[in-house]
Amino acid sequence: MSIDLGLPQRPLTKKDFTSDQEVRWCPGCGDYVILAAVQAFLPELGVPREQVVFVSGIGCSSRFPYYVETYGMHSIHGRAPAIATGLATSRPDLQVYVVTGDGDALSIGGNHLIHAIRRNVNLTILLFNNQIYGLTKGQYSPTSRVGQVTKSTPLGSVDTPFNPLSLALGAEATFVARVMESDRPLLMDVLRAAHEHQGTALIEIYQNCPIFNDGAFDLIKDRSQQQARLVRLQAGEEVVVGAEGERKVLVRKAHGGVEFVDEAAVDRSAAPGAPGSVVVHDPTNPDPSDAFAISRLDGPEMAHVPVGIFRRVSRPTYDDQVREQVASALHAAGGASGDAELDQLLRGPDTWTVP
Amino acid sequence: MSIDLGLPQRPLTKKDFTSDQEVRWCPGCGDYVILAAVQAFLPELGVPREQVVFVSGIGCSSRFPYYVETYGMHSIHGRAPAIATGLATSRPDLQVYVVTGDGDALSIGGNHLIHAIRRNVNLTILLFNNQIYGLTKGQYSPTSRVGQVTKSTPLGSVDTPFNPLSLALGAEATFVARVMESDRPLLMDVLRAAHEHQGTALIEIYQNCPIFNDGAFDLIKDRSQQQARLVRLQAGEEVVVGAEGERKVLVRKAHGGVEFVDEAAVDRSAAPGAPGSVVVHDPTNPDPSDAFAISRLDGPEMAHVPVGIFRRVSRPTYDDQVREQVASALHAAGGASGDAELDQLLRGPDTWTVP
Amino acid sequence: MSSKPVQTLRRVVIRFAGDSGDGMQLTGDRFTSDTARLGNDLSTLPNFPAEIRAPQGTLPGVSSFQLHFADHDVLTPGDAPDVLVAMNPAALRANLADLPRGATIIANSDEFTTRNLAKVGYQTNPLEDGSLDSWQVHPVALTSITVEALATTSALTRKEKERAKNMFALGLLSWMYSRPIEPTEAFLAGKFTSKPEVLAANVAALRAGWNFGETTEEFASTYAVSPAPMAAGTYRNVTGNTALALGLVAAAHRSGLPLVLGSYPITPASDILHTLSGLKRFGVTTLQAEDEIAAVGMALGASFGGALGVTSTSGPGLALKAETIGLAVSLELPLVVIDVQRGGPSTGLPTKTEQADLLQALHGRNGESPVAVIAPQTPADCFDAALDAVRIATTYRTPVLVLSDGYLANGSEPWSVPAIADLPELTVEFTTEPNAVTPDGSPTFHPYARDPLTLARPWALPGTPGLEHRIGGIEKADLTGDISYDPANHDRMVRLRQAKIDGITVPDIVVDDPSGSAKVLLLGWGSTYGPIAAAVRAVRAAGHHVARAHLRHLAPLPANLGGVLTAYERVVLPEMNLGQLALLLRARYLVDVRSHTAVRGVPFATTELGEVILTHLSEVSA
Amino acid sequence: MSSKPVQTLRRVVIRFAGDSGDGMQLTGDRFTSDTARLGNDLSTLPNFPAEIRAPQGTLPGVSSFQLHFADHDVLTPGDAPDVLVAMNPAALRANLADLPRGATIIANSDEFTTRNLAKVGYQTNPLEDGSLDSWQVHPVALTSITVEALATTSALTRKEKERAKNMFALGLLSWMYSRPIEPTEAFLAGKFTSKPEVLAANVAALRAGWNFGETTEEFASTYAVSPAPMAAGTYRNVTGNTALALGLVAAAHRSGLPLVLGSYPITPASDILHTLSGLKRFGVTTLQAEDEIAAVGMALGASFGGALGVTSTSGPGLALKAETIGLAVSLELPLVVIDVQRGGPSTGLPTKTEQADLLQALHGRNGESPVAVIAPQTPADCFDAALDAVRIATTYRTPVLVLSDGYLANGSEPWSVPAIADLPELTVEFTTEPNAVTPDGSPTFHPYARDPLTLARPWALPGTPGLEHRIGGIEKADLTGDISYDPANHDRMVRLRQAKIDGITVPDIVVDDPSGSAKVLLLGWGSTYGPIAAAVRAVRAAGHHVARAHLRHLAPLPANLGGVLTAYERVVLPEMNLGQLALLLRARYLVDVRSHTAVRGVPFATTELGEVILTHLSEVSA
Ligand SMILES: Cc1ncc(C[n+]2csc(CCOP(=O)(O)OP(=O)(O)O)c2C)c(N)n1
Numbered sequence A, B: 001m002s003i004d005l006g007l008p009q010r011p012l013t014k015k016d017f018t019s020d021q022e023v024r025w026c027p028g029c030g031d032y033v034i035l036a037a038v039q040a041f042l043p044e045l046g047v048p049r050e051q052v053v054f055v056s057g058i059g060c061s062s063r064f065p066y067y068v069e070t071y072g073m074h075s076i077h078g079r080a081p082a083i084a085t086g087l088a089t090s091r092p093d094l095q096v097y098v099v100t101g102d103g104d105a106l107s108i109g110g111n112h113l114i115h116a117i118r119r120n121v122n123l124t125i126l127l128f129n130n131q132i133y134g135l136t137k138g139q140y141s142p143t144s145r146v147g148q149v150t151k152s153t154p155l156g157s158v159d160t161p162f163n164p165l166s167l168a169l170g171a172e173a174t175f176v177a178r179v180m181e182s183d184r185p186l187l188m189d190v191l192r193a194a195h196e197h198q199g200t201a202l203i204e205i206y207q208n209c210p211i212f213n214d215g216a217f218d219l220i221k222d223r224s225q226q227q228a229r230l231v232r233l234q235a236g237e238e239v240v241v242g243a244e245g246e247r248k249v250l251v252r253k254a255h256g257g258v259e260f261v262d263e264a265a266v267d268r269s270a271a272p273g274a275p276g277s278v279v280v281h282d283p284t285n286p287d288p289s290d291a292f293a294i295s296r297l298d299g300p301e302m303a304h305v306p307v308g309i310f311r312r313v314s315r316p317t318y319d320d321q322v323r324e325q326v327a328s329a330l331h332a333a334g335g336a337s338g339d340a341e342l343d344q345l346l347r348g349p350d351t352w353t354v355p
Numbered sequence C, D: 001m002s003s004k005p006v007q008t009l010r011r012v013v014i015r016f017a018g019d020s021g022d023g024m025q026l027t028g029d030r031f032t033s034d035t036a037r038l039g040n041d042l043s044t045l046p047n048f049p050a051e052i053r054a055p056q057g058t059l060p061g062v063s064s065f066q067l068h069f070a071d072h073d074v075l076t077p078g079d080a081p082d083v084l085v086a087m088n089p090a091a092l093r094a095n096l097a098d099l100p101r102g103a104t105i106i107a108n109s110d111e112f113t114t115r116n117l118a119k120v121g122y123q124t125n126p127l128e129d130g131s132l133d134s135w136q137v138h139p140v141a142l143t144s145i146t147v148e149a150l151a152t153t154s155a156l157t158r159k160e161k162e163r164a165k166n167m168f169a170l171g172l173l174s175w176m177y178s179r180p181i182e183p184t185e186a187f188l189a190g191k192f193t194s195k196p197e198v199l200a201a202n203v204a205a206l207r208a209g210w211n212f213g214e215t216t217e218e219f220a221s222t223y224a225v226s227p228a229p230m231a232a233g234t235y236r237n238v239t240g241n242t243a244l245a246l247g248l249v250a251a252a253h254r255s256g257l258p259l260v261l262g263s264y265p266i267t268p269a270s271d272i273l274h275t276l277s278g279l280k281r282f283g284v285t286t287l288q289a290e291d292e293i294a295a296v297g298m299a300l301g302a303s304f305g306g307a308l309g310v311t312s313t314s315g316p317g318l319a320l321k322a323e324t325i326g327l328a329v330s331l332e333l334p335l336v337v338i339d340v341q342r343g344g345p346s347t348g349l350p351t352k353t354e355q356a357d358l359l360q361a362l363h364g365r366n367g368e369s370p371v372a373v374i375a376p377q378t379p380a381d382c383f384d385a386a387l388d389a390v391r392i393a394t395t396y397r398t399p400v401l402v403l404s405d406g407y408l409a410n411g412s413e414p415w416s417v418p419a420i421a422d423l424p425e426l427t428v429e430f431t432t433e434p435n436a437v438t439p440d441g442s443p444t445f446h447p448y449a450r451d452p453l454t455l456a457r458p459w460a461l462p463g464t465p466g467l468e469h470r471i472g473g474i475e476k477a478d479l480t481g482d483i484s485y486d487p488a489n490h491d492r493m494v495r496l497r498q499a500k501i502d503g504i505t506v507p508d509i510v511v512d513d514p515s516g517s518a519k520v521l522l523l524g525w526g527s528t529y530g531p532i533a534a535a536v537r538a539v540r541a542a543g544h545h546v547a548r549a550h551l552r553h554l555a556p557l558p559a560n561l562g563g564v565l566t567a568y569e570r571v572v573l574p575e576m577n578l579g580q581l582a583l584l585l586r587a588r589y590l591v592d593v594r595s596h597t598a599v600r601g602v603p604f605a606t607t608e609l610g611e612v613i614l615t616h617l618s619e620v621s622a
């Protein structure tokens, strides 16, 4: 249903993807950084902007669509994945992005998120995780760490947070990644990979909320701490962390799971897969067990936080298959239905005639 | 708030847990078997029946509470975990069970389920999985296998089903188990363990719906096939499947995950954890990676279906901590509040007096 | 044809009743089909428990199917059966109260065992203890005769043979009312192609039933009901759910839009999903969502993309969709929401009918959130209602709520199949060009500019170059659609949205007042059409004057409605709720509309309404 | 005390306006507190954007706080400010239209830079270009004077020092209106205990502001407003959200039930959750749920267990809770549902006020699903409304909906703190013994047996031996509560549930008609109390006769309401919606209630309503 008005084609720029709406986030909000990165990324897709749609829920992050000069819908709290599923399924020509927050996606919208993921709908989901409800002024979210003192938890929250990536992997995800808002090169890489991916790509973006949860990610932002904590996953490479000389390498544990050990202590002669043997990151592994194990590395203390693409496997998408069933029914019937076919349908098998 | 009327205490029997309501499932429905097992199990708890509450959603399975002579609520579709959370949090003296179906728990109620699980509320959730919507007469459910032809999927369903146990593990579950409806001893064992568990225990029960999805579990029910497919997890033991002579043993793969290999091919000298080394089942492993890997063994073809307790670890429960915060606030304030304290609260810090 | 004497009747009401597993719905459906073919007018009422198959032989497990057919225009499934086919003691016990003295009972005597009698509280066998003396009872050993008739079919077990007893009953009743059995034979052949033994058994049982009637002395004569005069045309029998599904497909066809149904199963709406999921050949996409919220969300997403987004549900599901329908009101996108009403509140009576979602449909959302509401009045009328809903949704870019109910959904009647060319033209135009200029004179797109006539905003689809825009549920500035917190703008937008709905073109309400001298107007909406019309007919037949009118559009109301209401001395409004439409009309027109309400999960009985009318007539003339 | 001349005023309206980050809400709160202490009556109206902190210096980022205080009974926050404190050009531009000619403007001249002026579209500086000549403009270099005043405080950066400028403004205004600054100093000391430099800076800025007024020649005199005559008692200032939270805690205390709040954050209701989460010391449990459905589910689960289950939300959340509230209606358990209404439909205007959820509260559920509905009328009245809601919920075992709104929630007024002993007795009795006998004579428990007076069913808690029972949302047999599909039983249960609500004891509505000769009655509900009363007062002051009455109970309605409505020639009903209560009253009483509606997200202005009243008065007497 893409409409070609024969407009002249010229390479698009970031400016082409910037709408005329005033951006209304707080000064210093991490959302600005993400917006700029996405606007810078979109031109490189080579997709005309009318074929891009951003669907969001409600939250600070969900104001995103207003600022991008594409089609967009700022919907209601938590429901963007469902709305986007309807859109993506009926319009294969569109690139559908979902923009959501940790509250929007994981609290009220948790069910739609996991169902979109298991169905593997052609969607790229950008989950801005600031570990807080920003728009409603600072209540704890399903990703807030235990003990977090917020407006609604004066004595500290008691619920174990979700690990959004573990949850997605448990929900049969085919593409799962994490990025820091400030890491534009990685964000661009991941967006590119997500664009190429067929199915649902979940990208968790750590985003700082300077007003209600400032510094949530300082441990991995701060240059001095970052190296010891941030784990950059690279397909086909060993999983390492730490500065030169203090490097740790990810190895398998004896009883399932993975852990970091000092590089010096690594036994490189261990058979691949043996406890102590080095984990070579393979996001395309059909078995999600390794990706899951890696997702367990991070915790509230942020000892080790993996970023990059955890999983990227191929599986038929929901929308493709839904359309395929319709197409094959049409094909089997010899093409689109006209008045005659409709007439036959209305009559059904059992008519009689009154003269 | 338990009320002691000083009634005479005698050991309870199954009959004591049988209500006067006529059971209204279809002849041959697996729900009967589960009901009988639960009614037989409850007396052994030694808990007076007034302290037991069954909360259910909507579905054939959710009619369960009517048939058990305890307190019960047949609520609305998908919401039982939330309602039960409110009840369990305000009433620590009660044993709260949730009874739900694959549609109730994983379709409309998916979000409440995963949130109850991450919070680790003191609940035992019995998820009757018949891979179909029974009560609404046979539409596919989030656990129906791909390609299943149902009333709403005449050309076969296209969505990848959830693996309820993978999903629960991704949602930070502390207790996860699976049982066949017909395996009463295991069901009793698991119920017992769940009762002892502090927090949310999710028990998936495979249940046959003879009307709309008959034989869904025949591959693992049928004596001749069962041995080759059913994997009985035992804490501290190797994970094996198959009849004597055709036995397979679960070993680690080189690149994450686990797989079955012929017993003959097992290298028992492999270092624990090495690829090819035998997996010794440890449900109490704090790292859920092994439990997750084991949960991936089953698939629609039911090549290998693990049953038993996958995971059983201890973590503070939501309701205990919520109550603890209230209790400590009371304690810090020197006990329950009387009129004087309330008066002070109403006045607040900033009053003035008009004479 | 039977060789026994034939008596001609003008109308007959038959009720088939048995266990949930006895196949009564199929039996009723087949009898209906065969009756329709004979040219009788008819109306049907299935009735079944919420449980799939409650324990055999119990009262809660009874399932029934009632059919009213006649040589004249039939308006309801009939108040009371002339014939009850009772497949077991439970079926007898559950239905006897509805059976007028003198009516015929055909009971499967095989099932009247001590055990089965006890299950439903009979101390003695009513077929033998004289308690049924006021009725004409025919005990027939349906089960054993069926099994005997299949004695030669050795491929089946006894249990399997017994299952054919419903076909025996159908054969017997077909004989009794001079219906052909060949179409049912053809139907069975289609159904059991892959199971030849089962097919053979069913056909044999069917024929055995017919022959039993012909041969045995139990039945002295057969009955005939002549065809009803009907307008020329091709007819079929349809249920409301089928008619709705067909209407949606026809509307999609006429509008050129692909139909996308987002739905979550719920009784009694599920069949709409089932039917549409089988019509992929018509370009129909059905998405079974994870819940009702996702279902309407998917439909709305599809509408945003330019499809005809539809969602179908029942009352509890409508409650869940409220917030998203509110979003659709704010987005001003076409959306069709079908609510097949059932007994409430809460889970209520899932398989029973009710009209108690009208106020929910109108008011069940936060803020001022106006939508259009339409209610079909008979099963076949669901087809037209669907077309009308699509017309309004696409023309006015608004959600339209269609209020069907459990009775319409599962009840059926003959439907004169329209010619495609006679269906309304529903062509939709998408906006593809800028519709405004910026202050500096360059062309731009205003997503909330409005058509001056309809107040509809443009429908510009993603994929259209140059019209990129964003819409959302936050209040938006008139014309531009930008976020706006301006007080005056909000007031204007609230009133514009209301004015758009108020301005929808709906036909005037038509009053049926043959004498022109009636003082009392019987008003109704939705599925009470049949019972009210039948009661009015009966009252008129007794020589009284009474007027009748039926509302199809609940929002907006027809422009002439106020005049109609004030033209009568008294307006009586029967509803299957506690007076929901009455509330709206009293508020709007300050007319003392008199409610007659019953919330029993079943349609009004004609006799009941007849008495109500007579009471009002006597009050008014007194 | 100031040494400049003091002028006495009867009333003043001040509006503080600045950037979202400028701390205007705090400034307003403090000025309010200090004013309350002086014994003035007062009313406040905060106003802020839905964004947390829109870009600095822009129109959408403006946040304001209006305070009306007087030496007499104050009914509204005031139509138009006498003084506007504008912290930047955006604040000036956004608020100027509300400012009557002649009013005072105190503007932070430091912020009127070319860049800031351009941001909001000022070509020239209004402080200098003469465009403000009709107002009394005082440009004050608030920022730089503040920074200068803190010159010695070297521990802070310039940015941090600048942040204290709101305290400077507060000091200046306190001087101007003769308010003490000591209480604010104490308040700051408490707030910044752990940040001594910040404390010192704020206190210094506050004093500098005061001194600036006293020293500079910019201001010639100060003003005093005498205390208002108020009933004897202890007073505090409260917002509606605080009062509601306190009312719930007081009700829990009086009923002996533990309070369990299930909630999901949403503007403007979130503060109820925040406040209650800090009151664990009163045995209050707050559960922040995953969504609104879970929130009400948790509350209902707690009620089942014998707690006082409460849930708080705003319109979109109420829509989501509909199905579960319907379950509570069917279960007949106590439940308090608080809806702090905001602008709709859909996301609407999250931070603005509206009264458009009344029909949703009454009708927004499937089936006939009656609940009680209460609306508080002023911020302080929220306390009493909460107690009343708990009384009804526990006495009648029913959900009670409390309709507050954004204006009540955030607005504040002095509240005469009641003595605990004077609060209503709310003791609840749980059922602990069988209440029926089986046919064979043994004692049993009927969960749906009813109290003959209230029609309430027994509340028997899990844990009570011998009363084990099951309840659910499916229709239940009268008395026993067993599942029942019986038509007559359903009709009976539907009517019983309605009758229970209809039978709730609510006080008669009181009419304020001092002359006794009014022909026009001004009726209102909820937060329009203040504006209507103020307008009526003004109209009466001009010598006209007009009556006034305010509805607190929307369901059931007071028994005398019909009589009251028909006693007047005309009933005028202002609502911040399109006429929702008018619809109900017209329907119920067939009285031609005249709606006056405005849906602007802000409370009615007194003058606007005054004109409306005068128009009606002239029509009626004409
Ligand atoms: C139905 C509904 N419930 C609640 C809200 C209030 N609400 C708006 S945004 C939000 C949470 C936002 O948190 P998150 O998704 O993390 O986004 P952020 O603001 O942090 O970017 C809530 C609770 C709403 N708008 N609608």
Ligand SMILES: Cc1ncc(C[n+]2csc(CCOP(=O)(O)OP(=O)(O)O)c2C)c(N)n1
Binding pocket: B058, B059, B060, B061, B062, B076, B077, B100, B101, B102, B103, B104, B105, B128, B130, B132, B133, B134, B135, B136, B141, C264, C265, C266, C267, C292, C316, C317, C320, C347
């Ligand atoms: C809000 C709502 N939506 C839909 C339904 C209809 N409904 C009842 S049960 C059910 C699914 C039941 O499936 P499952 O949970 O698997 O239970 P089963 O019947 O198979 O035991 C559905 C869709 C409902 N009752 N309420």
Ligand code: SF4
Binding pocket: A024, A025, A026, A028, A029, A030, A031, A060, A061, A130, A134, A135, A208, A209, A210, A211, A212, D052, D053
């Ligand atoms: S509140 Fe936090 S997340 Fe929201 S805009 Fe401000 S800084 Fe960003």
Ligand code: SF4
Binding pocket: B024, B025, B026, B028, B029, B030, B031, B060, B061, B130, B134, B135, B208, B209, B210, B211, B212, C052, C053
């Ligand atoms: S439909 Fe299936 S699950 Fe439901 S009662 Fe019947 S057999 Fe059991």
Ligand SMILES: [Mg+2]
Binding pocket: A059, A101, A102, A103, A128, A129, A130, A131, A132, A133, A134, A141
């Ligand atoms: Mg967030």
Ligand SMILES: [Mg+2]
Binding pocket: B059, B101, B102, B103, B128, B129, B130, B131, B132, B133, B134, B141
């Ligand atoms: Mg199921």
